[in-house]
Amino acid sequence: MEEEKRELTLSSDATFMAHGKFGCTRSHISRTGENKNVAAHSLSFDKRADNSRGGGTVIRKAKSLSDQFLINIDGLINNVAGSYHQMDSNVKIGSSSKELRYSLSFTSPASLSRELSEVLKLPSPKCNEAGASDVSEEEESDSCKLTRMHMEPSLPIHLKFEDVKYKVPEKGERSPEEGKHILHGITGSVRPGEILALMGPSGGGKTTLLNILSGRTKFNGGSITYNDKPYTKSLKQRIGYVTQDDVVFPHLTVKETLTYVALLRLSKDLSIAQKKERVMNVLSELCLERCQDTAIGGKFIRGVSGGERKRVCIGTEILLNPSLLFLDEPTSGLDSTTASRIVQILQNIAKEGKTVVTTIHQPSSKLFNMFDKLILLGKGSTLYFGKASDAMMYFSSIGCSPLIAMNPAEFLIDLANGNMFDKSFPSELEDKFQCGIRRLNIKNDTPSPIDVHEFLVKAYEIRLAEREKAMLLEPVTIRGDQSGMMQGRPVVRDFGATWSQQFCILFMRGIRERRHEYFSCLRVTQVISIAIIVGLLWWNSDSSSLHDQAGLLFFLSVFWGFYPLFTAVFMFPQERAMLVKERSIDMYKLSAYFLAKNTSDVPMELLMPPVFMLIVYFMVGLKLQFSAFSVTVLTIFLSVLAAHGLGQTISAAFLDVKKATTLASIVVMTFMLTGGFFSQKVPRFMSWIRYLSFNYHTYRLLLKIQYGCVDSTSASGCSESHLVKNNSETKFGRELEVVAMIIMIFAYRLIAYLCLRRMEIRTN
Numbered sequence: 001m002e003e004e005k006r007e008l009t010l011s012s013d014a015t016f017m018a019h020g021k022f023g024c025t026r027s028h029i030s031r032t033g034e035n036k037n038v039a040a041h042s043l044s045f046d047k048r049a050d051n052s053r054g055g056g057t058v059i060r061k062a063k064s065l066s067d068q069f070l071i072n073i074d075g076l077i078n079n080v081a082g083s084y085h086q087m088d089s090n091v092k093i094g095s096s097s098k099e100l101r102y103s104l105s106f107t108s109p110a111s112l113s114r115e116l117s118e119v120l121k122l123p124s125p126k127c128n129e130a131g132a133s134d135v136s137e138e139e140e141s142d143s144c145k146l147t148r149m150h151m152e153p154s155l156p157i158h159l160k161f162e163d164v165k166y167k168v169p170e171k172g173e174r175s176p177e178e179g180k181h182i183l184h185g186i187t188g189s190v191r192p193g194e195i196l197a198l199m200g201p202s203g204g205g206k207t208t209l210l211n212i213l214s215g216r217t218k219f220n221g222g223s224i225t226y227n228d229k230p231y232t233k234s235l236k237q238r239i240g241y242v243t244q245d246d247v248v249f250p251h252l253t254v255k256e257t258l259t260y261v262a263l264l265r266l267s268k269d270l271s272i273a274q275k276k277e278r279v280m281n282v283l284s285e286l287c288l289e290r291c292q293d294t295a296i297g298g299k300f301i302r303g304v305s306g307g308e309r310k311r312v313c314i315g316t317e318i319l320l321n322p323s324l325l326f327l328d329e330p331t332s333g334l335d336s337t338t339a340s341r342i343v344q345i346l347q348n349i350a351k352e353g354k355t356v357v358t359t360i361h362q363p364s365s366k367l368f369n370m371f372d373k374l375i376l377l378g379k380g381s382t383l384y385f386g387k388a389s390d391a392m393m394y395f396s397s398i399g400c401s402p403l404i405a406m407n408p409a410e411f412l413i414d415l416a417n418g419n420m421f422d423k424s425f426p427s428e429l430e431d432k433f434q435c436g437i438r439r440l441n442i443k444n445d446t447p448s449p450i451d452v453h454e455f456l457v458k459a460y461e462i463r464l465a466e467r468e469k470a471m472l473l474e475p476v477t478i479r480g481d482q483s484g485m486m487q488g489r490p491v492v493r494d495f496g497a498t499w500s501q502q503f504c505i506l507f508m509r510g511i512r513e514r515r516h517e518y519f520s521c522l523r524v525t526q527v528i529s530i531a532i533i534v535g536l537l538w539w540n541s542d543s544s545s546l547h548d549q550a551g552l553l554f555f556l557s558v559f560w561g562f563y564p565l566f567t568a569v570f571m572f573p574q575e576r577a578m579l580v581k582e583r584s585i586d587m588y589k590l591s592a593y594f595l596a597k598n599t600s601d602v603p604m605e606l607l608m609p610p611v612f613m614l615i616v617y618f619m620v621g622l623k624l625q626f627s628a629f630s631v632t633v634l635t636i637f638l639s640v641l642a643a644h645g646l647g648q649t650i651s652a653a654f655l656d657v658k659k660a661t662t663l664a665s666i667v668v669m670t671f672m673l674t675g676g677f678f679s680q681k682v683p684r685f686m687s688w689i690r691y692l693s694f695n696y697h698t699y700r701l702l703l704k705i706q707y708g709c710v711d712s713t714s715a716s717g718c719s720e721s722h723l724v725k726n727n728s729e730t731k732f733g734r735e736l737e738v739v740a741m742i743i744m745i746f747a748y749r750l751i752a753y754l755c756l757r758r759m760e761i762r763t764n
């Protein structure tokens with residue numbers, strides 16, 4: 001049959017190499033607009049292949065020369081591979097690489113480095129004019145195009161790490177020698193202007209390595225240097241870290257989020273107007289202008305999209321112009337277009353001379369080619385470190401290639417998982433498999449994952465590890481004026497705002513973040529409904545039914561004790577992640593945060609009691625005097641403040657909602673039972689608890705306000721009741737209760753503050 005050849009122009013980033021029936025020729029095309037020579041590959045293939053897939057075109061877009069780069073490589077590969085399978089069903093999957101009649105690999109020979117070729121003893125690539133990956137033509141989901149960033153120059157940081165080990169103690173093990181090894185000596189480096197991707201299966205150690213490199217976690221062995229100097233605290237300000245979970249306030253808008261970060265973190269030397277201008281620049285650089293006034297959103301409220309939220313998180317870091325940016329799975333959960341937008345942002349950041357390190361799960365082939373360097377981790381060991389574009393060629397050189405069309409990232413993750421299904425494997429592995437001396441994966445007729453892992457680790461150590469270690473010895477040169485920044489100079493905490501400015505900013509942020517909660521319809525309806533029910537239950541009760549009225553007063557002390565207590569219990573656990581993150585980067589002083597939190601939350605706590613009391617007081621027929629009403633409301637205020645303080649203490653002590661609510665319910669019951677209404681004859685050894693109970697003090701105050709029983713000899717009718725008698729046995733007026741409540745208000749808060757300080761020490 002006469003062979004009809006069709007030429008397809010492929011992106012230089014992903015080259016399809018077919019050996020065997022497919023012929024492969026190369027040509028160069030000049031990229032319009034950027035004068036970049038890009039190695040393109042003209043793939044000729046048998047017409048049967050084309051026919052077998054019904055002649056469907058694999059080129060999705062090719063309107064102009066520049067559009068020729070928009071070929072969907074995955075689609076193309078799938079189509080061609082599909083054709084191949086129909087055409088030739090004799091492929092021996094699982095046979096040794098020598099026997100393979102056909103193998104596929106996706107790499108960029110054009111960009112394959114000469115050094116690697118030499119190390120691997122492969123023929124040197126003829127084309128070395130690889131174009132940098134380019135996604136400028138990516139399909140944008142909105143009209144905004146990501147533009148090049150305009151970041152101020154910062155100290156370029158060359159990060160090197162050699163033989164980094166990490167282990168964690170296992171339960172019951174006391175010796176420091178013992179423990180579970182998480183990282184087994186990882187080596188690598190990344191220069192300013194480069195993106196290093198950490199890839200590997202779940203649990204491979206990516207996040208652990210990222211945390212260690214960013215100075216967040218201490219490691220157990222090896223060395224990490226930043227421009228050939230070890231980590232110092234002064235580096236903290238040069239490092240940005242975007243966590244996997246988006247740590248943001250859901251009720252703040254995008255612009256508010258960035259503005260508060262800018263006000264708190266940007267240098268004191270900048271004016272507020274300049275800080276706001278910086279926010280606007282970041283908003284436009286990250287294409288967030290359109291949603292700048294939308295709430296971020298969270299689990300329970302709708303907000304911006306996942307990709308936008310991730311960009312906000314990146315924005316909060318790049319506002320500070322970091323030299324080193326770490327990102328933990330910035331693309332997880334995002335569709336491919338949004339993910340490539342995020343990676344394009346990372347490329348733009350790297351182009352500004354920053355060093356970018358990111359973990360990534362399973363990028364598309366397009367994304368994969370956007371990374372400069374790659375570390376493939378498997379069970380805490382390095383399976384590959386080098387140029388991302390060389391990875392496929394390296395694995396091909398050790399005998400591991402995909403037998404069917406496969407995204408390179410998918411192939412690499414499969415390898416790291418030890419899954420050799422649909423992949424060729426070298427004779428060493430095959431021997432083990434055939435002789436049956438090692439574990440077999442009977443189901444798939446492939447070597448076992450353990451054998452594959454051992455083989456890959458050994459192959460890396462033999463072929464690449466020594467070379468990479470040798471390269472780390474090359475000294476880094478930095479400009480003289482910047483070298484001082486890396487010395488171990490005494491660290492002066494540089495807060496972006498003064499203490500009073502921090503307080504004001506955090507106060508405003510607290511009000512904006514929590515206003516929805518305090519003014520929510522549900523909360524207002526709840527309080528008003530309870531007020532009306534209480535009013536109806538005690539409707540027009542008079543002092544002749546003293547027991548009833550005492551019950552009402554006790555209920556008031558209980559309700560306005562426990563309601564604010566349970567509100568406060570959620571206070572710090574809810575903000576824990578944010579607090580840890582912001583404190584770890586010295587964004588503000590803890591005292592400023594704590595005071596701002598109290599001053600922003602407490603006034604809102606005091607809004608509802610007067611409304612409640614207005615309804616109840618006149619419905620139930622308590623003393624109809626303005627002074628009595630006012631003092632009753634003030635008493636309730638004291639109760640609210642003391643209970644809120646106790647709630648803060650419990651909240652700060654545990655920083656965990658479950659534990660805090662459990663303890664709070666025990667405390668609530670104890671205080672209620674010792675409050676003086678249910679039990680009057682409490683055994684002496686237990687009676688001291690009542691003095692800690694704000695219920696007890698509030699109840700006594702309310703009784704005194706209503707019945708004037710300042711001492712037991714008072715004959716205003718109240719002495720008839722044993723309830724009141726037992727609660728008015730003191731010689732003092734209301735002073736004792738008031739003083740006790742004021743002490744509680746401050747003491748509980750002081751304990752809460754100290755608990756938060758302790759947390760800070762633990763997380764350091």
Ligand SMILES: Nc1ncnc2c1ncn2[C@@H]1O[C@H](COP(=O)(O)OP(=O)(O)OP(=O)(O)O)[C@@H](O)[C@H]1O
Nearest residue numbers: 168180182200201202203204205206207208209359
């Ligand atoms: N403090 C710790 N105590 C016990 N095990 C730990 C600790 N930190 C990490 N590990 C273990 O180390 C391994 C690597 O964890 P790590 O979070 O780094 O993986 P990962 O590659 O980032 O995974 P994923 O992609 O799922 O986030 C996991 O098996 C994890 O359970």
